[in-house]
Amino acid sequence: MQSLQCFRIVTFMALSDVRARYKRSVLGPLWLTLGTAGGSAGLGFIWSELLHIEAATFVPTLTAGLILWQFIAGIISESTVLFNRQASIIRNLNLPLAIHPMQLLLRHLINFAHNAPVFFIVAILLGLPMNTNAWLALPGLFLVALNLLWLALLIGLLGARFRDLEYLIATIMPLLMFISPVFYRPNYLPFSEQIMWFNPFSHFIEIVRSPLLGNPPPVFVVETNLLMLACGTLVTLCLFNSKRNRIAFWV
């Protein structure tokens, strides 16, 4: 009964946000799609010329990278104010706190679904050879989503207690973007590739993107994702269980 109610609340809150956006403008969240399409077209062609790389392989790489980055960065930046923003619910209704990271994830998954077609259109237009490996992107995305769930809970918890975390995260996200393979493939970097793999977001991007570009994800990327999921979930749940009763006082 309670889990049914939670499911209802999570889907309602995520969908009402999307619905509100559809209502306010004719194109609704498709503005997102258009923005992504414009951004990747512009950046893709200029950069492929600047870097002397063939557009047919570079533009789909960049498009997939940008779409995934929007998804990851959207969740991470918003999770700093996750509980604070829902203070009026937390302080007045006795609901499980886990509904908040879940609705955040679901809302961004819906946005992601609006953006994903851009990649496929770009891939078809530029004749990117796709093969059956592409299906591996789905379990990859599932793993990334679970990883983002614990990250959202953890960052939300810390963000509720430390209000300046919001600004800290906003500062380091662009930095992390440059040391993750959004704009390039890992193998484009002869020297800094090792540094890039220290960024967890690089693993999130690669596990979804490399199947889309025709190759199964490297084994160590899958292993890192699984390891992060296990350790991250464990640590977050321990911290969450010891502090969950304090959150209502913090927000």
Next chain:
Amino acid sequence: MAVLKFDNVTVQYPVYNSRSMSLRNQLVRISTGGRIEGEAGHIQIVTALNQVSFELHDGDAVGLMGHNGAGKSTLLRTMAGVYHPVSGTVTRHGKVATVLELGAGMDPELSGYENIIRMGVLMGLSIPEIRGKTAEIEEFTQLGDFLQLPVRTYSSGMATRLMFAVATSTQPDILLVDEIFGTGDAEFQVKAKERMESLIKSVGIFVFASHNNALIRQYCNRFFRLEHGQLVEIEPVDIEAK
């Protein structure tokens, strides 16, 4: 059957100043070996409820009195399960609905109708269920066409009407209402009284915090006074003697 039982409940909460809410300052504190601790991390612990015990059953309508900061809102939130005690136990059977804070659970950008659905879902109803109650809520609030406007345009009295209507229409076993209820006008108070009386009669516990002794006398049959986190039950004759 609704039961609400507090057994030696103590609620404490930390009050942070802006410095201790800063991660940067916490890190500086670690790196300087805690020498500037007094300045960087001053956290005060407030004991809002101190060893509170009582038992409420079906048909109890409790009036909660006390000065500002006596712990009324904290007690209501602890009853609702929002705040958790540091010691003691809270036993709660029955569905809880709250009218504690103006605009709680409402999205100011959404219209009145959309907020009815939103709050209904948050309070545990399904969307068809809450749609079925919309007509009744509409009638009770008498907000008419205002229900089509965003809630941010509402006066506090209008928002209170809406919140109270949704909260009571969920048929709670336990209804917790804070002072904001007083922002409704006389006409609303009369309608609200009818609703609450039927609620108390059906089954249920009603707790109402207010500074308005006349209102409390009207609605309640038991009276609690909070002083510095201590709770005493008083007789109706003692209400005026503040």
